[in-house]
Amino acid sequence: MSSDKKHLRKTGKGTRAVHSGTSPSENSLNTPIYQSSTFFLDDNAYKMWKEGKPRAPVYSRYNNPSLRSAEKKIAHLENADDALVFSSGMAAISTTLLTFLGSGSRLVTTRNLYGGTVILLDQDFLRFGIDIEFVDMKDLSSVEAALKDKKTDVLYCETVSNPLLEVSDLPELSKLAKKYDALSIVDSTFASPMACQPLDHGFDIVLHSVTKVLNGHSDLLGGVIASRQELIDQVWYKMRNFGGAMDPHQASLLERGLKTLDVRYKKSTETAENLATWLSKHPKIEKVIYPGLDSHNDYELSKKILSSPSTMVCFVVKGGDSEGHKFMQNLKIATQAVSLGGVESLISMPCTTTHVSWKVEERIAVGINPGFVRFSTGIEDSEDLIADFEQALNSL
Numbered sequence: 001m002s003s004d005k006k007h008l009r010k011t012g013k014g015t016r017a018v019h020s021g022t023s024p025s026e027n028s029l030n031t032p033i034y035q036s037s038t039f040f041l042d043d044n045a046y047k048m049w050k051e052g053k054p055r056a057p058v059y060s061r062y063n064n065p066s067l068r069s070a071e072k073k074i075a076h077l078e079n080a081d082d083a084l085v086f087s088s089g090m091a092a093i094s095t096t097l098l099t100f101l102g103s104g105s106r107l108v109t110t111r112n113l114y115g116g117t118v119i120l121l122d123q124d125f126l127r128f129g130i131d132i133e134f135v136d137m138k139d140l141s142s143v144e145a146a147l148k149d150k151k152t153d154v155l156y157c158e159t160v161s162n163p164l165l166e167v168s169d170l171p172e173l174s175k176l177a178k179k180y181d182a183l184s185i186v187d188s189t190f191a192s193p194m195a196c197q198p199l200d201h202g203f204d205i206v207l208h209s210v211t212k213v214l215n216g217h218s219d220l221l222g223g224v225i226a227s228r229q230e231l232i233d234q235v236w237y238k239m240r241n242f243g244g245a246m247d248p249h250q251a252s253l254l255e256r257g258l259k260t261l262d263v264r265y266k267k268s269t270e271t272a273e274n275l276a277t278w279l280s281k282h283p284k285i286e287k288v289i290y291p292g293l294d295s296h297n298d299y300e301l302s303k304k305i306l307s308s309p310s311t312m313v314c315f316v317v318k319g320g321d322s323e324g325h326k327f328m329q330n331l332k333i334a335t336q337a338v339s340l341g342g343v344e345s346l347i348s349m350p351c352t353t354t355h356v357s358w359k360v361e362e363r364i365a366v367g368i369n370p371g372f373v374r375f376s377t378g379i380e381d382s383e384d385l386i387a388d389f390e391q392a393l394n395s396l
């Protein structure tokens, strides 16, 4: 069997999740954990190192077979030439953006992004002299105006935004980026390759916090990008320089987590759909935000972009933040915690977590109304989660 397992590219995503990338050794079924910071320098390694080739097999920050297994699996799942893993989602985001941006260059993006990314842009990228224009990604004419206005190097957005679950029109955005010669990069953490493969919609680079659904067990931090080979190679040099490499043990856990991605994602999405429908009829719920419901602003777009709606369900509990908080405390199965995409359901409110530093008016202005709750659906049984929600709402 060839090591890049090209025949698997034509198989279903469930098959790729299990078999792609995995590179057994000594008759093992699984890729061993190459717990080694450094490697024997044979002639080939010396040559690659001397020539400055990406992935020279000399040192774990340059290359490690445990990392390559996870990377090849993700590359197949994203229909990409190759992938590159990092020590965290933020390492993937900062390293990738700083490969293509520097003093005097320009980024067009939106504020409707993961809060940590907005902080990185506001606190650090501005300090580095990068010109950033924040636009409403839902308004394609304002995106075009921003790209036309000044030469832009990168267009950046999220497939499904955190926490408002807005869906980006990836085919139109990638067309605009190409028209104005900007590189298009998308954070697809909330969608995962199970729901969307952004490279097929014309994006240049897709990235993920693998801490979330790709690993799926809330037991590691990691990030990944997937793209064409030339772009992966460019980012590899910056990953080597900035140093946000993944650890081999972390990569082995990730590769194991990825094997069940398809079944986990299907089960969580099915439960999320049931829960969203159930919540939308509950008298104590003011509003449900779920791309699979026809009440969602992006319902039609989500059918075009996403092959299944989302494992995330957001909703507004009547009575505001204090009632929302009481509801969370009444729950017996879902755990109050930030993060998402694990086998266990997690629940949190942006007002006390990701958006705690925002004023109430600022939160309302972007759609995070008092009582807004974010729920990450795990793989528990649907009827148990609904029963738990019912008792928690009835006790308000």
Ligand SMILES: Cc1ncc(COP(=O)(O)O)c(C=O)c1O
Pocket (backbone or CB within 6 Å): 088, 089, 090, 091, 114, 116, 158, 162, 187, 189, 190, 208, 209, 210, 211, 221, 222, 223, 339
């Ligand atoms: C959409 C999104 N992107 C990136 C990140 C950052 O990832 P990490 O926490 O792995 O650094 C997060 C974390 O919550 C996220 O939700």
